Amino acid sequence: MYRDHPALKLSGLTKRYGDGTLALEDFDLxxxxxxxxxxxxxxxxxxxxxxxxVCNLLRxxxxxxxxxxxxxxxxxxxxxVGLAExxxxxxxxxxxxxxxxxxxxxxxxxxxxxxxDELIEAFGLTHKRDTRxxxxxxxxxxxxxxxxxxxxxxxxxxxxxxxAGVDFELRQELWRYLRGLHEAGTTILxxxxxxxxxxxxxxEIALIRDGRLIARDNAEGLRSxxxxxxxxxxxxxxxxx
Amino acid sequence: MTPLVWLCKRETLRVSKLWTQTVLAxxxxxxxFILVFGLSLGGRIKQVGHVDYxxxxxxxxxxxxxxxxxxxxxxxxxxxxxxxxxxxDVLSAPMRPWQMTLGxxxxxxxxxxxxxxxxxxxxxxxxxxxxxxxxxxxxxMALGLTLFASLGLVVGIYAExxxxxxxxxxxxxxxxxxxxxxxxxxxxLPSPWEELSHFNPIFYLVNAVxxxxxxxxxxxxxxxxxxxxxxxxxxxxxxxxxxxxxxxLKD
Numbered sequence: 222m223y224r225d226h227p228a229l230k231l232s233g234l235t236k237r238y239g240d241g242t243l244a245l246e247d248f249d250l251x252x253x254x255x256x257x258x259x260x261x262x263x264x265x266x267x268x269x270x271x272x273x274x275v276c277n278l279l280r281x282x283x284x285x286x287x288x289x290x291x292x293x294x295x296x297x298x299x300x301x302v303g304l305a306e307x308x309x310x311x312x313x314x315x316x317x318x319x320x321x322x323x324x325x326x327x328x329x330x331x332x333x334x335x336x337x338d339e340l341i342e343a344f345g346l347t348h349k350r351d352t353r354x355x356x357x358x359x360x361x362x363x364x365x366x367x368x369x370x371x372x373x374x375x376x377x378x379x380x381x382x383x384x385a386g387v388d389f390e391l392r393q394e395l396w397r398y399l400r401g402l403h404e405a406g407t408t409i410l411x412x413x414x415x416x417x418x419x420x421x422x423x424x425e426i427a428l429i430r431d432g433r434l435i436a437r438d439n440a441e442g443l444r445s446x447x448x449x450x451x452x453x454x455x456x457x458x459x460x461x462x
Numbered sequence: 463m464t465p466l467v468w469l470c471k472r473e474t475l476r477v478s479k480l481w482t483q484t485v486l487a488x489x490x491x492x493x494x495f496i497l498v499f500g501l502s503l504g505g506r507i508k509q510v511g512h513v514d515y516x517x518x519x520x521x522x523x524x525x526x527x528x529x530x531x532x533x534x535x536x537x538x539x540x541x542x543x544x545x546x547x548x549x550x551d552v553l554s555a556p557m558r559p560w561q562m563t564l565g566x567x568x569x570x571x572x573x574x575x576x577x578x579x580x581x582x583x584x585x586x587x588x589x590x591x592x593x594x595x596x597x598x599x600x601x602x603m604a605l606g607l608t609l610f611a612s613l614g615l616v617v618g619i620y621a622e623x624x625x626x627x628x629x630x631x632x633x634x635x636x637x638x639x640x641x642x643x644x645x646x647x648x649x650x651l652p653s654p655w656e657e658l659s660h661f662n663p664i665f666y667l668v669n670a671v672x673x674x675x676x677x678x679x680x681x682x683x684x685x686x687x688x689x690x691x692x693x694x695x696x697x698x699x700x701x702x703x704x705x706x707x708x709x710x711l712k713d
Contacts, residue, residue, distance in 0.1 A: 238713060239713075273712075273713070276550075276554040277553060277554050277708075277712070278550050278553055278554055278712055278713075279708075279712045279713040280707075280708050280709075280712050280713070296556040296557075296558070297556070299554060299555065299556040299557075300556040302554070304550075304554060306547070306550065308547060310546060310547035310548045310550055310551070311546075311548060312472075312543075312546075312548040312551070313542070313546060313548075314475070314476050314479055314480075315472075315475075319475070323468055323471070323472050324551060326464060326465065326467070326468025326469075326471070326472075327465045327468055327469065327551065327552060327555035327556075327557060328465070328555055328556060329464045329465055329556060330464075331464065369551070
């Protein structure tokens with residue numbers, strides 16, 4: 222049973238870039254199956270590097286990554302992970318519907334069209350289904366990016382700052398969707414700069430700085446540990462320490 | 463196999479969506495070469511060997527158009543995917559590296575074949591070009607297109623700016639094609655140019671294709687096929703290595 226294993230287990234993960242930058246150093250992290258897990262840290266803390274490593278988008282220097290007990294680069298583990306990156310990286314030649322169906326095809330789905338239509342409706346993109354990505358508005362692109370991450374029904378979904386630059390209404394809408402996804406049993410790893418977002422959504426939060434884990438607990442536990450009343454103050458203290 | 467089929471479909475879709483740029487434009491420019499060089503110069507240069515000049519240049523022009531298309535297509539598709547970072551959707555997918563390599567290679571092959579078939583039809587209608595050795599022609603095309611499609615992938619993966627891909631096309635491939643015997647038999651060249659032509663890999667591709675069409679070649683068909691194979695296999699292996707290791711594709 223895949224739920225017998227942690228959704229994600231990083232052991233001694235180290236990433237040094239070609240220019241010598243050490244983005245992650247001997248990083249250990251375990252995220253239980255079914256968790257809604259937040260990863261907080263300033264720019265350059267190593268959040269995106271961590272995510273890219275899990276999703277096979279960079280070559281790690283050292284360490285091991287397991288997704289539900291399987292090596293992260295195995296076909297099985299890859300099929301269980303969905304990723305919505307921070308930057309909008311949509312195929313400029315594909316329409317909304319093609320973006321989803323081709324993604325489903327890459328993930329080995331036999332008939333991805335039905336699932337694509339389901340997500341197009343869920344994300345309010347029905348009237349744009351035959352529009353190519355560059356012709357969508359910023360909010361529509363963001364929705365499509367999230368829909369693409371969910372297309373193959375992943376067990377672990379990674380959202381890298383999904384609400385960065387989106388308006389209040391869309392943010393609320395996305396929060397509702399993420400909550401529903403979590404309630405349905407999907408493990409979610411969320412990175413965000415919005416502390417209220419992490420507090421609102423996540424049942425556990427990790428603080429990361431300079432490629433190292435600083436603290437990890439639920440919002441209440443973090444406040445208590447740092448002896449402050451607001452998560453903002455936890456963040457300030459943790460990053461200054 | 464499903465992910466590979468979808469990647470092939472995506473690469474083919476890109477070619478078909480941009481068909482005026484990817485297929486029509488090279489067909490029109492090659493047709494202009496046939497009309498301008500073949501029909502105008504054909505009045506002055508009656509025959510090369512036993513073949514009319516307007517027929518003689520058709521295999522070389524088809525080779526030139528197909529090789530350039532296979533290269534340009536794959537260099538641009540992978541460079542664009544890297545630049546816009548939607549290549550990540552493929553790199554993170556449950557797909558094996560050989561499937562990625564083959565999937566991205568197919569786009570260039572499809573585009574080149576669409577151009578080649580269009581030019582073949584035009585060649586049949588305009589100058590009645592024959593196809594004397596279809597098997598050798600198919601092998602030469604398969605090897606040549608594999609070489610240039612793979613080269614396109616390799617260059618597109620290493621390129622840091624768009625100009626790098628066009629530099630190889632304009633400064634390396636195009637000149638080598640022009641001096642590779644597309645418009646003449648190298649036997650008419652004085653020494654040392656005739657000998658130097660034998661160091662040009664495109665010379666062998668042009669002659670292998672010309673043999674397939676016309677049954678005439680400046681060198682042995684087997685030597686030509688051998689040289690193309692010796693180049694195509696390592697370049698394809700190079701592109702495969704890039705996808706297997708993630709070098710230049712993953713930070």
